[in-house]
Amino acid sequence: MTSEGYTRFDEERWAPEPAKSSTRTAFQRDRARLIHSSALRRLGAKTQILVAGTDDFARTRLTHTLEVAQIGRQIGASLGCDPDVVDCACLAHDLGHPPFGHNGERALAEIARDIGGFEGNAQTLRLLTRLEPKILFPDGRSAGVNLTRASLDAVIKYPWTYADAANHPKGERSAKFCVYPDDREVFDWVRRGVPQRFARPIECQIMDLSDDIAYSVHDVEDAIATGAFDPGELRQSAVVDAVVEDARAWYGPQWNPDGLAHAFLGMLRRGTFPERFDGSRRALAELKNMTSTLIGRFADSVENATRDAYGNGPLARYAGNVVIPESTSYEIVVLKGIAVHFVMAPGELKPSYAKERRIIHDLTAMLMEGNPRPSNGLERVFLDDWREAADDAGRLRVAIDQVASLTDTSALVLWNTCRE
Template sequence: MTDLADPAPVGRYGDEDRRRWLDEAPKSLQRTPFERDRARILHSSALRRLGAKTQVLGPATDDFVRTRLTHTLEVAQVGRELGKALGCDPDVVDAACLAHDLGHPPFGHNGERALADLAAPIGGFEGNAQTLRLLTRLEPKVTDPASGRAVGLNLTRASLDAATKYPWSAADAPLRPDGTPSAKFGVYADDAEVFVWVRQGAPDRVRCLEAQVMDLADDISYSVHDVEDAVVGGRLELEVLEVAEVRVRVAAQVRAWYGDAVPDAALDEAMDRLPALTTWVRGYDGSRRALAALKDMTSQLIGRFCGAAIDATREVYGPGPLTRYDAELVVPTPTLAEILLLKGLAVTFVMAPREQEPLYRRQREILADLVEVLGDRAPVALEPPFAADWAHAHDDAARLRVVVDQVASLTDVSAADWHARLVSPRR
């Protein structure tokens, strides 16, 4: 008996959506295959490690700042409710949201850029491609008894597809408006076999609806919550949008970081519209009353953005459950502009200034040093699962990928500890 004998799924999910790479006998008929997917991610070691990985500011910055784990849990809550309102199976969306950042390395996007440079000779590094690799290969849960091959969490096709934010390889990446290929991709060349299986029957380079919901939930969560963290941390006062010079700076950062997703006029209108909301916080002083007002603002913004997307999508597709490739998520331009404005505030007052800090250069050096020393001292310096991967690697490129897998698995804290133990004594 396999998962295909489980209780009927919600909505329009069929047998192929519920199929796993490796057939398994279900442990209980009381849970759907998608509920099991969610549980497997929730109990994974990769999810636990996110608690010590950077979201925007490092986990040790203060007690309030969000980590990758708290961000992930917030994305899952937003995505689950948004998906449910559209008729998606909430556990498929929840699983995708819980999984969406599993592949991110130490030190957030700073670490991702460092590993991308270090792994350039073997096809690069991308957090989303690393997520697929982790879900289907690296995270220990299921092994094929016939071949001995690890198949990761062995999730259903629907959940894996929902977790695939960029359903293409680096070689097949779509072109950006300036004619250059997107730097984002969702699969490495040596994971192509399982990617083809996941994407069976899917339109080329088109995300399923559940993946689109996950992506919007991610955008909503980090745009709103990064601003909240910045206000509480004393890095941003929301009154700045009343200053013409600041508005110009924020608009410039939106263009530099996020391109031309919305017209200039739409962004300008968002700069007028959001501060006019009755919940927009001014005069934040750190008191409980101010904290409560700030939390109310974030809650209202999340509801505002989700509600607009739900209404716009329903206007196009009507009532009834929308799943997989039945629909495209519709996000109105004014809503997208408001989300981008919040991202622009975080970039202007938090992300861009930190790029010049010595700490961030040091983080990239730590990862570069670890890749070098682990490559020299492998397999003995690797953790046992990665040492086994090293032993089975067929060439230098495959061995470098194993080293990158090991480094990417580390947390901010463990990367610094490994560096102190393995690199510092050599200097």
């Protein structure tokens, strides 16, 4: 049973599996594998905007992931994609993120700069096709959860290597990539038959957009609800200017400052943000209605613009592209700028920010102690990888795999244990 717009080629798996007598589609089976994966569970203790566990209201990577999947599934269904393929991409999109969010990612990138780098999206592909235990090849090699080609392709947000990144036509994305050198075999298998080198299937584009919508809206909601700033401050002209400046500093000079200011002031005129927040049930309801209104407006604008461009037929794989109105893009970046200004940029000045990076460096160094012998701290699941590594670079990659798999809490516990 193949969904409209998809072929048997799209349903192929890297490691062949025996036919299953089930009423479920191949893509429904993919989704189930992700739902039941240990990697997805670990996201519940990984940082989103605030350190996981420090606030009962704020989102973790897991709650964020579920919200991305809800948004993506709705948009995908409206455009005629198989909703389970979009759901898989959304559920998997943050699996490769290490402890301490982007701070931890930058620390691991420094450590791995001479062995092919570290990038959360590349780690996601590695996890899905190697590290998460589920399916083995006949020779004993791991195929990870062995998703279908369509689902894996939908996860590959930056379909190029670290070496290829500099040649990407959009230079602002050059720091991102999706495959390490020793994962190139499965990457090439997934991308077989892709019409253009840097092309992404529409399911991946929907995931990317849904991620942008979810974290731009919800990071502002979390920041207001946890008292990071008073929403009344958004009406100050100096704050508007600062948010525009921070948005361009973090997300690129391609965002026109006048366009950002226009989008910000337009949201203020429409009464997008609450005037105040006191933590009452009424205030929480107003805040929740802010998020649902923004998500609905963004999703509707994209669905309508894409349908205007492609008509009402089903869109799947490489049959079309998501069309995002410029006004929607600018409003999303404004929301990101608000989170940067009030939460993320100040957070980088806190002592805990430097401590998190030190934890990542110390844990990696601990796992490399005694190289080439495995450290006592190396988890059993990584021991075979260590023994099969051909050189120091290969063993360092194994150490990084373990550190990246840790949650914020388990990283801190292991670090404290090592110091005793």
